[in-house]
Amino acid sequence: MALSAPQVNFSDLSNKPVDTVRKLQESPSRSVRVHRRGDDEDLVLVTASRAAEVREVVSTTTALFVALMQHSAEVRDLVTDVMPTAFPWVRFLPREDVRAFVVELVEILEAANSLGNPAPVVQLITEWRHTAEIHADPELLAILRKDGEDLGEVPAPEANDA
Incomplete structure (x- = not known):
């Protein structure tokens, strides 16, 4: 609680x-x-002491999780299997995307922890959640999977001199 x-x-x-x-x-x-x-x-x-305690807990938890993930393929498979408990929306992702999310999450957790900045982790979770939203909508997924014409490079927007 x-x-x-x-x-x-x-x-x-x-x-x-x-x-x-x-x-x-x-x-x-x-x-x-x-x-x-x-x-x-x-x-x-x-308080500063509470902020330091929270930082230590996050750092320790992240280091432990990263070490477990690097330990063996079985651990990575287990984490992939339990991801829907932590992130129910991953059920809409193909299995290989869930694995990719797990790998990327571990990498970003480690990097963000080294900076003491959780923003990259939040950004990654948001991006993968949006990917799951696309997979959850059959019409949107069909549109995005449809072959289309490549219209080439998009030019940079012109600067407004006004």
């Missing part, structure tokens, strides 16, 4: 900083969700 963070309004962060810090320190998750008005995305204020 995930620990929920207390919430404060963005204005409380500047108008009542002592109260906000107290809520942060008393929070079991050592974090506070800072609600922003309108379409602005909420923020999460977290």
Whole structure:
């Protein structure tokens, strides 16, 4: 069960900083969700020690997963077999694409972990999910598989001098 963070309004962060810090320190998750008005995305204020702990857990988990995947073909096959549990949408992918996703995921997890940046992992998962969406739609898949005329290289857009 995930620990929920207390919430404060963005204005409380500047108008009542002592109260906000107290809520942060008393929070079991050592974090506070800072609600922003309108379409602005909420923020999460977290202690430096909690951020370091989360980074260590992610790094350790990634290193363990990469080591397991590099250990043997049986492990890679097992991970491929259990992928639908973690990512149900992979059921729409052909088996060879699921394997390709697993290999690419391990490579990107390792590289992203070395940077301390999860964005490439999120991007990869998003791209493969979109591929699964195409496979899930027979009409779209048929259109994309249809042979078409190659119209050649697409020219670069012209710069707007206005």
